[in-house]
Amino acid sequence: MRRKSLMDRVRLMGRAAIDIVAVLGRSGIFLVHALLGRGGIGGGFQLLVRQLYSVGVMSLAIIVVSGVFIGMVLSLQGFSILAKYGSEQAVGQMVALTLLRELGPVVTALLFAGRAGSALTAEIGNMKSTEQLSSLEMIGVDPLKYIVAPRLWAGFISLPLLAMIFSVVGIWGGSWVAVDWLGVYEGSFWANMQNSVSFSDDVLNGVIKSVVFAFVVTWIAVFQGYDCEPTSEGISRATTKTVVYASLAVLGLDFILTALMFGDF
Amino acid sequence: MQNRTLETGVGLFLLAGILALLLLALRVSGLTASATNDSYKLYAYFDNSAGLTVRAKVTMAGVTIGKVTAIDLDRDTFTGRVTMEVQKGVNNLPIDSTASILTAGLLGEKYIGISVGGDDKLLKDGSTIHDTQSALVLEDLIGKFLMNTVSKDAK
Numbered sequence: 001m002r003r004k005s006l007m008d009r010v011r012l013m014g015r016a017a018i019d020i021v022a023v024l025g026r027s028g029i030f031l032v033h034a035l036l037g038r039g040g041i042g043g044g045f046q047l048l049v050r051q052l053y054s055v056g057v058m059s060l061a062i063i064v065v066s067g068v069f070i071g072m073v074l075s076l077q078g079f080s081i082l083a084k085y086g087s088e089q090a091v092g093q094m095v096a097l098t099l100l101r102e103l104g105p106v107v108t109a110l111l112f113a114g115r116a117g118s119a120l121t122a123e124i125g126n127m128k129s130t131e132q133l134s135s136l137e138m139i140g141v142d143p144l145k146y147i148v149a150p151r152l153w154a155g156f157i158s159l160p161l162l163a164m165i166f167s168v169v170g171i172w173g174g175s176w177v178a179v180d181w182l183g184v185y186e187g188s189f190w191a192n193m194q195n196s197v198s199f200s201d202d203v204l205n206g207v208i209k210s211v212v213f214a215f216v217v218t219w220i221a222v223f224q225g226y227d228c229e230p231t232s233e234g235i236s237r238a239t240t241k242t243v244v245y246a247s248l249a250v251l252g253l254d255f256i257l258t259a260l261m262f263g264d265f
Numbered sequence: 266m267q268n269r270t271l272e273t274g275v276g277l278f279l280l281a282g283i284l285a286l287l288l289l290a291l292r293v294s295g296l297t298a299s300a301t302n303d304s305y306k307l308y309a310y311f312d313n314s315a316g317l318t319v320r321a322k323v324t325m326a327g328v329t330i331g332k333v334t335a336i337d338l339d340r341d342t343f344t345g346r347v348t349m350e351v352q353k354g355v356n357n358l359p360i361d362s363t364a365s366i367l368t369a370g371l372l373g374e375k376y377i378g379i380s381v382g383g384d385d386k387l388l389k390d391g392s393t394i395h396d397t398q399s400a401l402v403l404e405d406l407i408g409k410f411l412m413n414t415v416s417k418d419a420k
Contacts, residue, residue, distance in 0.1 A: 046268070052275045060278065087373065096293050161282025168285040171293060194295030195320065195374070203289045 027223045034148040034222075047150040055116045055151070056158030060165070062115055063108060067166040070107065071173030074098055079182050088182075092189035093196040095174035100197065100206045101262065104167035106254050109213035112159050113246035117221035120151055121242040124225030125235035133226075148222055155218025156211075163210035205261045212253060217246045304331060304350040305390035309364040309377075313399040314345035316375040317366055323349050323377045330355045333377065349377065359384040365398030375400060 004012075078094045124147065127133050133143045171193075178184040197203070221242045228238035311317075314336055323331035331351035339346045351358075361382030366375055379394075388394065 049272055049275050052278070053271045057274045057278045060281075089373075100289070100293070158278070161279065161285070164282055164285035164289060168288050168293075190292070192374075193293055195322070197294040198320070199290055199294040203286075203294050207286075 023227070026227065027219070030144070030148075030223055030226060031152075031219055034144045034152055047146065048153055051150045051154035052158060055120070055154040056162065059112060059115050059158065059162060062111055063162045063166050064169050066107065066111060067169035068173040070103060071095060071099065071170030072177045074103075074170070075174035075177040075182075079178060079184070088178075088184055089188035090192055091178045091184055092175065092193035095178070096171055096193045096197050097202060099167045099170045099174075100202045102254070102258070104170065105163045105206050105209040105213055106250060108163040108166045108210065109159060109217055109250045110247055112155075112162065112214075113217045113221070113243055113250070116155065116158075117217050117242050117246050118239045120155070120218070120221040121225040121228070121239045122235055124148070124151070124222060125228040125230075125238050128226065128228060129230035129232070129235060131230075148226060151222050152218055155221070156214050159214030159217065160207055160210040163213075164207065167206065209254065209257050209261075212257065213250050216249050216253060220246045220249065303353040305353060305356070306334075307349045307351055307388060307392060307394060309347050309349065309394040309397050310339060310342065310344040311347060311364075311366060311397050311399050312344055313402060314347055314366060315400045315402055316368075317345075317347065317377070317400060318375070321374060321376050323351060323379065325355070325358075325379045325381070330379075347377070356387070358382075358388045360386040360388055360392070361396060362388065362394060363396040363398065364394045366400040368401065 074095045075091055078091045079088050082088045082090055082094070124133075127143075127147065133147065136143045136146065175186075175189060179186045179189055224238040224242045224245070225235075228234045317333060317336060319333055319336060321333045322329045323333065331349055333347055334350050335348040337346055338344075347364075349364075358379065359382040361384040363380045363382065365378050365380070367378045368375055382396070
């Protein structure tokens with residue numbers, strides 16, 4: 001292995017930084033073009049519906065199943081801890097607040113990045129490597145408009161809906177464990193929940209979080225596919241990058257959003 | 266035909282999302298559309314309103330008749346001023362009714378219980394309940410109990 005001089009290392013670091021900035025810029029321009037370029041979604045409603053189906057409806061199963069189980073586990077854990085203080089009727093408010101504020105948006109976004117984001121990256125990457133994107137351009141069709149924009153919008157629309165479904169299903173799973181299995185009185189379970197959950201503070205802030213996550217995850221997924229090296233190795237690397245970057249971005253943004261929304265400063 | 270099932274699936278998905286938001290609003294956060302108009306305001310001054318929070322319930326004979334909307338300090342008397350909204354349906358409270366801060370269970374949430382008085386005059390929108398009973402503070406009780414045992418030992 002060739003030894004690198006100090007100058008070489010500094011130069012490499014600089015090049016890496018410039019590369020990062022260039023990718024950021026490229027993805028920003030890509031997003032603006034895809035969303036605002038030449039009259040919105042091409043092919044209109046039909047393409048969007050098809051993407052909503054493959055991105056949103058097909059993710060329902062994993063979201064619902066994980067929602068039920070996470071709600072049940074939360075309820076079980078919360079009950080065993082709260083029972084030590086004799087306040088097990090507060091388990092309803094604990095499950096609802098945890099799901100609405102944090103777990104609903106975050107876990108849905110993580111699952112969405114794995115289930116739908118990786119598929120988007122691989123699909124677009126494959127289109128690029130088989131030169132479908134360049135042939136579309138050859139016949140005068142803008143791939144940003146017909147391929148990318150419908151997928152972006154489908155992601156923006158489906159993730160918030162999925163997050164809300166996740167929370168509802170999780171609360172139902174929690175109530176099933178707490179009320180029907182562990183014997184918490186049903187009236188105090190729901191009354192405690194309704195007393196402590198506020199629509200504008202908890203429900204709407206959770207929805208805002210999931211909208212932000214939807215934007216970031218879909219953007220990363222579609223851009224990674226569009227920007228990948230057009231080889232099979234490049235596609236696999238881009239898919240990995242999508243899941244890793246999207247998960248890190250969701251978790252980091254979640255901290256910032258939580259600090260802004262619930263931090264009281 | 267293929268397109269038709271696709272559209273139905275997406276439609277069901279969108280409906281499920283909207284239904285989820287409705288459920289979260291009505292069932293989980295207890296949002297009611299007509300909660301603001303059909304209520305009137307009452308004030309009560311407490312020497313100690315520790316543990317009481319905004320949106321705590323106001324009850325009478327165990328039935329919820331309203332909620333606390335604001336708690337602030339009265340600068341002149343150094344007492345806690347609690348603003349309550351009581352349902353319009355309950356507009357026959359006598360003016361000498363008592364408001365007390367109670368606790369649900371041993372460690373539960375604080376709420377306001379109103380016990381009815383005997384006067385002919387009634388509380389109106391914006392009037393004040395004068396007869397109040399403060400929150401039970403556990404530390405004060407323990408303090409009193411300790412003082413008692415100490416003074417007994419001294420004898």
